[in-house]
Amino acid sequence: MAGIDTGDTAWILVSTALVMLMTPGLGLFYAGFVREKNTLNTFMMSLAALGLVTITWAVVAYSLAFDSGNDIIGGFGHAFMNGVDFAPRDGQTIPHLLFFVYQATFAIITAALLSGAVVERMRFSAFLIFIVLWTIFVYAVLVHWVWGGGWLADLGVLDFAGGVPVEMASGFSAWAAALLVGARRDYSRQALLPHNTMYILLGAGLLWFGWFGFNGGSGLAAGSPSVLAFANTLLAPAATLTVWFLLDMARDRRVTAVGGATAVVVGCVCITPAAGFIGPMWAIVLGGVAAVPSYALIMWRPRTRLDESLDVLGAHGIGGLVGILFIGIFAQTTWNGVADGLAYGSPIQLWYQFVAVLAATTYSFVGTWILLKLIGLVMPLRVEQRHEALGLDVTEHGEEAYARGEGAILVREDGH
Amino acid sequence: MAGIDTGDTAWILVSTALVMLMTPGLGLFYAGFVREKNTLNTFMMSLAALGLVTITWAVVAYSLAFDSGNDIIGGFGHAFMNGVDFAPRDGQTIPHLLFFVYQATFAIITAALLSGAVVERMRFSAFLIFIVLWTIFVYAVLVHWVWGGGWLADLGVLDFAGGVPVEMASGFSAWAAALLVGARRDYSRQALLPHNTMYILLGAGLLWFGWFGFNGGSGLAAGSPSVLAFANTLLAPAATLTVWFLLDMARDRRVTAVGGATAVVVGCVCITPAAGFIGPMWAIVLGGVAAVPSYALIMWRPRTRLDESLDVLGAHGIGGLVGILFIGIFAQTTWNGVADGLAYGSPIQLWYQFVAVLAATTYSFVGTWILLKLIGLVMPLRVEQRHEALGLDVTEHGEEAYARGEGAILVREDGH
Amino acid sequence: MAGIDTGDTAWILVSTALVMLMTPGLGLFYAGFVREKNTLNTFMMSLAALGLVTITWAVVAYSLAFDSGNDIIGGFGHAFMNGVDFAPRDGQTIPHLLFFVYQATFAIITAALLSGAVVERMRFSAFLIFIVLWTIFVYAVLVHWVWGGGWLADLGVLDFAGGVPVEMASGFSAWAAALLVGARRDYSRQALLPHNTMYILLGAGLLWFGWFGFNGGSGLAAGSPSVLAFANTLLAPAATLTVWFLLDMARDRRVTAVGGATAVVVGCVCITPAAGFIGPMWAIVLGGVAAVPSYALIMWRPRTRLDESLDVLGAHGIGGLVGILFIGIFAQTTWNGVADGLAYGSPIQLWYQFVAVLAATTYSFVGTWILLKLIGLVMPLRVEQRHEALGLDVTEHGEEAYARGEGAILVREDGH
Amino acid sequence: MKLVIGIVRPEKANDVLESLYRNNIRGLSLSRVQGHGGETERVETYRGTTVKVGLEDKVRFEIAVSEDFLDQTIDSIVEGGRTGEVGDGKIFVVPLERAVRIRTGEADQLAVTPIDGAQ
């Protein structure tokens, strides 16, 4: 088809598959952090996003995000995938349908990220409703602002792969969700340890792998911006990992594995918005620098009352924020062909980025707060205390992650 | 090389790797379903397919499937990969060698699927012989019928990525295999529970990921059919997942994780034949619709005498069948450029599809029956009862999945 | 950009991601082999490579490997990624930056492989220092010799994807490392069994998957050499797997799962140097032939005093050596367009390959020996005996792989 | 009162449970153990390492009963756990001096009788 490039298409097909894999990867990563009795529930929150958010995206959210509409929100022109076919969108060299599906995987993983704030206690049905509404009213709106022709795009904000709608949105929404759903009953009274650190490590590996599609594909072609973004997605997390090792050493003379896995995520997060805008050596610097605030917050948070259980705020919210601001300083036209930051003579860019931070954090925090308040009016957000003690795998799903035959007596439903 | 497109080649290289990953993914998925004592044996049946089926494919099966031959079976022109080199096949834009290796990964995963019917009791050596023969006499033949210029292709049957040779063939062969190998000794007497549901969930995630190459690559290029198939591979399973959640809720007010993982597979299966032929909104409908018969069969089967242990028939056989028929109704030239279904004015297509169902189910069921009867003449199909009780990991492989040093006394073979 | 092909770029982007995934895959594979108490430490050695080696590569090692320099070592022209941007290198059709990052993933996995020799006893900090120095002084040098314009390249040595700097280098370095670090205290006194064979199997699956990028990408384009290398990466390991099954059967009438996983690795290793140089049927032969010496060494080694714990020498060193020599015999211009081996009329090629074997094995063994001796001067290479008994997860990282809450009493650091 | 320890095959654990429930013995604890007895050893191989494993998986029941229930308990375990092949396991009876129900602090006999279906 005219205007389509097979190489670009090939790369975005792959990128889409890679981003899709991030969601099971996240399920694994998160499942490792919880206690054995909540393993399946935690993974299921990610799997649910793959189901419900995809359908939500097709039905309405994609349209609200990417149909022209106004400065605040898109229209309904693409609802039910209307007009989403093979002809490329303006300025793109891949089929519109591929763009749609690539973006769908972003919506999915972002919704799945929210689960990190509420594991081990949120009612599964309430979570399902929450992510559907959140995708429509928070995610699609923020996407429209930065990528769909909304006011942040108009302003000149740079966000390569989702510092605004993915990272800051999930992080600050997680904060609100943790406040409204409340802490786990055992929080700060008992040691709530990751039941399987290998899940965490392998999950981090899969996330990093998928992130090459997340950032690398955000150039929507196999051209220079994608290659730059791709390379930076190796370099920045490597730097974060290195600095995290040093911070761990400084604290306790021992490098932790959970810390290493966390560093991978923080590194990938911080480079997400900046990936296609800054040079590789600055990406290394960004990766290293971003380790510090996230590290500090993640170490400090468990001493507070805020049971934002898997630190989505610390890893994604803060990591994304640092990345967004960093662009304002170190963006470089020689690398990105688009805009310079403060250090390269264009201080106004930092202001734009700062506005994006304000807008994204406020909107997502407030939006999530309102949505959960509303859902809370129709159903309890949490499971019963007794269920929380027994674990959500058994009570919400009627299953155990590691079932053993002993003691399980077969029920023959039809009296066979 | 003339006629080769680098973008198309890139995408099919990737697709091949993705499909290859499905087989370890399936090993993981299946290993989660069995009891701990049969974990390795279950995975090894998949790994064996990666070894033996690949060689079988290179030696003879590829030739029987894709060499011209007659309406029923291909010739020996490509035996031992003769003539399989860089020059593209007619109408293709990728090297012949790449087409060969892409198709090899299909043969591998299909053979591996059969293990689902016979886990926890089949003799490993008998299984090895079975999959080699099955690949030659069942799989290669069915492939020839639909994709190699055989009679189903001539008739006008549409099968994008393998409803006939992969899904229905494995499902109905599994039925026959379960009948001939017989039920596990403990079947319907004891609760045979999945020992690790996380394997199932992660396995389902890897399968879905790989399926993007399975369906998305079946356009053999990075063009529109591939993009359509790819998009549908996200949409249909998402719908299946959503409907499965509802069915679970209706049955027991609880959504199950094993159910979610099963839904992913069923969704990917049902869209497999239809992926490049129906529009995205119909893919969503198909995904939703296909959930129902598979759900019903999978819930009902364990109450029968048929120990088709991991429900290959319910997930693949029925899912594939529904998908094949669905094309006959909703195929749409505006999307696929090839043929319309009943709903778009071409009722005859449904008849073609119906013939494909009859042919595929009958041939695979009968073919498998005969092969296993023959193998049964030379060796027992099952392990000894005592071995079944001890578990096949120890008896067939001399290993434990989760070995502990305690009680294991080192044997120093040369008296060191 | 001029000279860049989007299809080639797409494929190398993907290949890079695939090779990157091999390192977590290796971490999983290796973690399965050790005892539970050393699980995290083993994985962390791979994760550390992703962090430190990446940075080392960017700062200096890439330059030493690929900057022109002299016959022995490259210059500092590309230190700190100087001059590494979008313009392709001579004769390439992908951005230089992409070439850089693709090669980075090779450096990472090679360093991670070394951990196999020293698991369960090496001090983590000593390992960190070791891999940084090794990457600079051993890996970068060997890369320069074969791929960076060094003397082996000049001579005419063929090494498609790393028989010299990756496989033989890691294998023979592992030997030296095992000698210098010494055997585990319990070695040959107790049964040291793999604590999770599923990790090994899944890890092998991920490694094989990634290896398609490793070998398939080494053509640096989506052209014929890549396709050949890709196809051979399915065929050769399949043959190794088949022969390994037979060897296992011959030894003990039972096929082992650990053996199957090992065969996958050996098969991928042996085809690595030869992937783009020999025809597919020869690849099958190579895969089968290479099984034998590796099998023999891996079976025999544990009866010796040499605790080269995870048999990096047997799998990578010997596998790579066999592959390198095989090229000298069966390389075929009709397939590779470059050179013939002895069997096709060019006996001198075998001599070149033989020189490469001598150079690679000697340099890596001696280089590693010297480096570890030097590091041993400033810090102990091993953990204390008591720590070794307790396990390195707890002592080196302060974590357990499978933590349980019971008995873990929360420390409230600020007296909350 | 006695403490009855029964070691049975894992695949018979359910039968033992059902047979205990049928005899109204409803308070019990069980755990996984590995046992060595008259069974043959098996050989396992992991790469070049060959080991002899003399242990089989078993399930260990621990049941506190009052004197009157003792025989019934033993019989239930024997009945549910027997296959007739070597390796069926053993039952051990140990004197029990005191039993306390943690929930109420009740001691002795009362403590070994579970509360029916209560919640």
Added chain:
Amino acid sequence: MKLVIGIVRPEKANDVLESLYRNNIRGLSLSRVQGHGGETERVETYRGTTVKVGLEDKVRFEIAVSEDFLDQTIDSIVEGGRTGEVGDGKIFVVPLERAVRIRTGEADQLAVTPIDGAQ
């Protein structure tokens, strides 16, 4: 000497530990068990297979004590382990005839008293 066996909820295991430590009972072993008592059964479904599971996870303490420490030990477990709901568990006391410290070969009383902070 007595051997005290305490079966408690896993989520109370830490409280029991802390309460034992506070009372200077520092030698103990614990393991995971599954228990059946007066608790309600739960139903689980895996595809078409439905099962009734009557077992709950518990933690089993095993503590050898000299006569003088017996009551203290029982009290500590009761105190740390009680929630007041069905399923809190049981304590069993069994006579202990001999105790040996493997490290030294010391027998009886001495063996049940741990060495403080020694290394």
Added chain:
Amino acid sequence: MKLVIGIVRPEKANDVLESLYRNNIRGLSLSRVQGHGGETERVETYRGTTVKVGLEDKVRFEIAVSEDFLDQTIDSIVEGGRTGEVGDGKIFVVPLERAVRIRTGEADQLAVTPIDGAQ
């Protein structure tokens, strides 16, 4: 008859087994437990959560023996399990009133003697 409970280091479990076999004690069960004794505690950190863990992995042997074998059994465990460092573990001996072999229903002495290599 006595029930001997031996708690040893996991890394010494094999030595204990070998030493028991050598002394013809061939019926036994073992399980994994966690123990607290005189050993030092360790600190673990998971992100911002720091915990003190006072438990070490141990292996628990449970061996029913007739009176005559008692000392031999204890000696075997001590011999196989000793390293001389704190944490070697303990042996407890409890009176055993009855032993039943499930396969045959045989009681007492006979039940604690395994059938040699039979099957």
